[in-house]
Amino acid sequence: MRNTTGRRIAVCDIARSDQPIRNKITKAVRTVIDKGRYILGQELNVFEKEFAEYNGSSYAIGVASGTEALQLSLKALGIGQGDEVITAVNTAIPTAMAILAAGARPRFVDVRADTFNIDVALIEKAITRNTKAILPVHLYGKICDIKAVLKIAKKYNLFVVEDACQAHGASCGGMKAGSFGRLGAFSFYPTKNLGCYGDGGMIVTNNKSLAERLRLLRNYGQNTRYSCKIKGVNSRLDEIQAAILRVKLKLLDQLNECRIELAHVYARYLQEIVDVDLPSYGKDLQHVFHLYVIKCKDKDGLKRYLLKKGIETEVHYPIPLHLQGAFRELGYKRGDFPCAEGLAHKILTLPMHPALKTQEVRKVCNHIKDFYRC
Numbered sequence: 575m576r577n578t579t580g581r582r583i584a585v586c587d588i589a590r591s592d593q594p595i596r597n598k599i600t601k602a603v604r605t606v607i608d609k610g611r612y613i614l615g616q617e618l619n620v621f622e623k624e625f626a627e628y629n630g631s632s633y634a635i636g637v638a639s640g641t642e643a644l645q646l647s648l649k650a651l652g653i654g655q656g657d658e659v660i661t662a663v664n665t666a667i668p669t670a671m672a673i674l675a676a677g678a679r680p681r682f683v684d685v686r687a688d689t690f691n692i693d694v695a696l697i698e699k700a701i702t703r704n705t706k707a708i709l710p711v712h713l714y715g716k717i718c719d720i721k722a723v724l725k726i727a728k729k730y731n732l733f734v735v736e737d738a739c740q741a742h743g744a745s746c747g748g749m750k751a752g753s754f755g756r757l758g759a760f761s762f763y764p765t766k767n768l769g770c771y772g773d774g775g776m777i778v779t780n781n782k783s784l785a786e787r788l789r790l791l792r793n794y795g796q797n798t799r800y801s802c803k804i805k806g807v808n809s810r811l812d813e814i815q816a817a818i819l820r821v822k823l824k825l826l827d828q829l830n831e832c833r834i835e836l837a838h839v840y841a842r843y844l845q846e847i848v849d850v851d852l853p854s855y856g857k858d859l860q861h862v863f864h865l866y867v868i869k870c871k872d873k874d875g876l877k878r879y880l881l882k883k884g885i886e887t888e889v890h891y892p893i894p895l896h897l898q899g900a901f902r903e904l905g906y907k908r909g910d911f912p913c914a915e916g917l918a919h920k921i922l923t924l925p926m927h928p929a930l931k932t933q934e935v936r937k938v939c940n941h942i943k944d945f946y947r948c
């Protein structure tokens with residue numbers, strides 16, 4: 575569907591966003607092909623160092639996806655069968671799938687309607703004698719109340735593993751997402767603020783022995799070729815993806831700034847609409863707007879109306895995790911997490927990517943105003 579200027583306005587447009595760096599990416603990929611080394615080579619080695627430095631962490635370990643970054647983080651901490659891991663109920667499905675894949679049980683906690691992130695006031699009630707870790711999610715590009723999470727974790731002697739899969743470059747008090755907990759997990763899924771051209775992920779930590787263990791875990795447990803110390807898997811970030819990510823990491827702050835600017839434009843034009851609630855910022859936080867999510871009246875009507883005007887929107891996420899069939903065995907029911915259930919009816923993700931023009935954001939806002947007739 576096209577809008578009146580002929581261009582469809584997509585929620586995310588990777589080809590358009592990457593157009594200015596196409597030549598650099600092609601050159602980086604060609605360099606890898608010329609060398610003929612595709613797994614655990616120099617590109618990954620250097621990218622891990624560059625990412626760790628960017629993140630303010632001592633070590634970074636490249637893996638095959640964000641899901642595996644979370645799963646291997648839990649495994650490296652010795653978390654598995656019989657253990658429980660606390661996480662937010664409004665998040666991407668893989669957050670909880672990773673906990674299950676590690677052999678542990680996800681214990682969900684409701685989110686806050688203003689921040690969309692885990693409600694820290696409810697965490698203590700979810701702690702049992704089997705709880706081993708809290709896995710907070712920095713949803714949509716904004717760090718959760720991480721200081722409160724760390725305080726609770728310290729009180730109950732729990733690990734903190736951050737799901738920073740949507741928060742590359744987001745910060746709180748000058749510290750970057752992923753650098754607060756024992757381990758931090760990132761996804762490089764193509765639509766992310768830092769995305770590769772396939773699947774990819776990264777784990778960051780300041781703990782040397784955990785970093786060493788993760789390097790074994792991601793590579794069949796091998797310390798040297800054909801000699802394995804522990805049971806591991808095959809989960810490596812490949813050389814082509816690492817080379818692409820090295821090009822894109824250099825631009826991450828600049829591209830995040832573009833998103834922040836566009837968020838200001840949305841706020842300027844939408845603030846007067848009483849039927850629309852804008853994303854909150856929070857003191858000391860740098861929100862990097864992986865997604866621009868509003869709360870609105872008649873969300874489905876607005877979604878249909880915008881689509882007719884050539885504007886795509888999405889819902890992140892339409893079904894809270896406790897109501898997903900795959901997690902039925904956990905024993906939750908409708909009504910257990912009222913805030914997340916309520917949000918699912920109100921949230922709408924508007925177009926947001928670094929190549930979006932101010933003029934396109936204004937157009938989206940004008941159509942939203944027309945819908946609410948203000």
Ligand SMILES: Cc1ncc(COP(=O)(O)O)c(C=O)c1O
Binds near residue numbers: 641711740763775
């Ligand atoms: C919050 C969150 N956690 C985990 C993941 C999993 O990342 P991946 O798709 O790279 O496995 C994603 C990505 O979709 C995510 O958004």
